[in-house]
Amino acid sequence: MRLSGVGYRYGWRAPWVLTRVDLDLRPGGLVRVGGYNGCGKSTLLRIIAGAHRPGRGTVTGRPGGVAYVPGQLPPLPFKAQDYLRHCGRLHGLSAAESDERMLDWLERFEALGYRKHRIGDLSRGTAQKVAIIQALIAQPQLLILDEAWTSLDSLGQQTLDEAVRDSVQRGGRVVFADHDPQRLAEDATLYLLRDGTLHEARAGDFELPLVLIDLEDAPDPWPGPGRGRLLADDLLRIEVEPDGSDRLLREILSAHPDIHVASVRTVDGRAAAPAVKQEAEGTRPAQRGTGTASPPAPDTVRAAVPKQARRQP
Numbered sequence: 137m138r139l140s141g142v143g144y145r146y147g148w149r150a151p152w153v154l155t156r157v158d159l160d161l162r163p164g165g166l167v168r169v170g171g172y173n174g175c176g177k178s179t180l181l182r183i184i185a186g187a188h189r190p191g192r193g194t195v196t197g198r199p200g201g202v203a204y205v206p207g208q209l210p211p212l213p214f215k216a217q218d219y220l221r222h223c224g225r226l227h228g229l230s231a232a233e234s235d236e237r238m239l240d241w242l243e244r245f246e247a248l249g250y251r252k253h254r255i256g257d258l259s260r261g262t263a264q265k266v267a268i269i270q271a272l273i274a275q276p277q278l279l280i281l282d283e284a285w286t287s288l289d290s291l292g293q294q295t296l297d298e299a300v301r302d303s304v305q306r307g308g309r310v311v312f313a314d315h316d317p318q319r320l321a322e323d324a325t326l327y328l329l330r331d332g333t334l335h336e337a338r339a340g341d342f343e344l345p346l347v348l349i350d351l352e353d354a355p356d357p358w359p360g361p362g363r364g365r366l367l368a369d370d371l372l373r374i375e376v377e378p379d380g381s382d383r384l385l386r387e388i389l390s391a392h393p394d395i396h397v398a399s400v401r402t403v404d405g406r407a408a409a410p411a412v413k414q415e416a417e418g419t420r421p422a423q424r425g426t427g428t429a430s431p432p433a434p435d436t437v438r439a440a441v442p443k444q445a446r447r448q449p
């Protein structure tokens with residue numbers, strides 16, 4: 137399958153999101169597309185899936201079985217098992233085949249107990265498992281995953297990693313975007329999408345800088361945005377991407393006068409990666425009350441707000 141000179145914009149007067157994308161997707165190939173928020177990853181993935189027609193350029197050789205997993209499934213009113221059975225039938229499976237594969241995948245994702253629940257009633261992570269299973273059930277020749285790992289627990293993430301590797305080994309093509317710089321890093325051909333075009337990349341290029349915001353008296357668990365982890369008794373570190381940090385700080389300063397911003401620092405994403413990974417595994421570097429702090433990161437202090445000044449009305 138090949139994309140040649142592909143461009144795309146959302147409307148005649150809108151700017152081009154993709155200007156010129158050339159990409160070969162070979163059988164047994166695993167391709168990762170990275171880049172900053174809004175650079176056009178989802179747009180490109182939807183073009184690859186065939187959901188958008190390119191505004192210019194061509195897409196040729198798209199294989200027969202295509203499955204696409206969006207970042208989030210809408211809150212559908214169907215039971216998970218009815219939806220999956222229906223998807224299996226759409227992919228040409230018999231009812232028996234469809235049920236067998238559905239049950240197998242539900243079990244592998246530890247979601248069997250939710251098969252009779254309505255999708256709209258499921259937690260975000262479990263609904264995401266259903267979205268993934270509807271794609272895997274068909275053993276597609278082209279599998280497209282748009283940040284499909286984001287809401288999954290660590291078992292779900294591992295199961296999806298294995299499913300991707302299996303699909304590639306069977307000769308399928310898999311294209312994905314994801315936030316974790318380490319995701320399938322050793323297996324994938326890497327591209328960064330910048331200025332509407334794809335650039336070949338190396339693993340280190342996916343380690344985006346992070347802003348670390350240390351907060352005193354903040355709620356734990358942190359409701360977001362960003363990832364929170366406890367450094368000491370009352371010190372919570374929030375890791376957030378640069379384009380979200382200013383908004384988050386403004387919100388804390390204006391709407392949460394009881395939370396004290398102890399410091400704000402920018403670090404290379406590589407420096408913070410082990411902590412992010414640790415949290416994805418569901419463990420914490422320190423528990424509340426232990427008083428154990430993380431070693432200082434090799435970072436640049438961007439701002440530190442004195443507690444007294446912060447507390448003044």
Ligand SMILES: Nc1ncnc2c1ncn2[C@@H]1O[C@H](COP(=O)(O)OP(=O)(O)OP(=O)(O)O)[C@@H](O)[C@H]1O
Pocket residue numbers: 146153171172173174175176177178179180
């Ligand atoms: N349906 C739409 N109508 C108009 N503009 C859109 C639409 N979908 C996306 N865009 C615009 O296209 C650009 C690329 O969006 P896209 O969602 O492809 O980026 P992305 O790299 O996937 O972002 P993220 O990392 O935040 O998921 C953005 O400027 C976005 O506002």
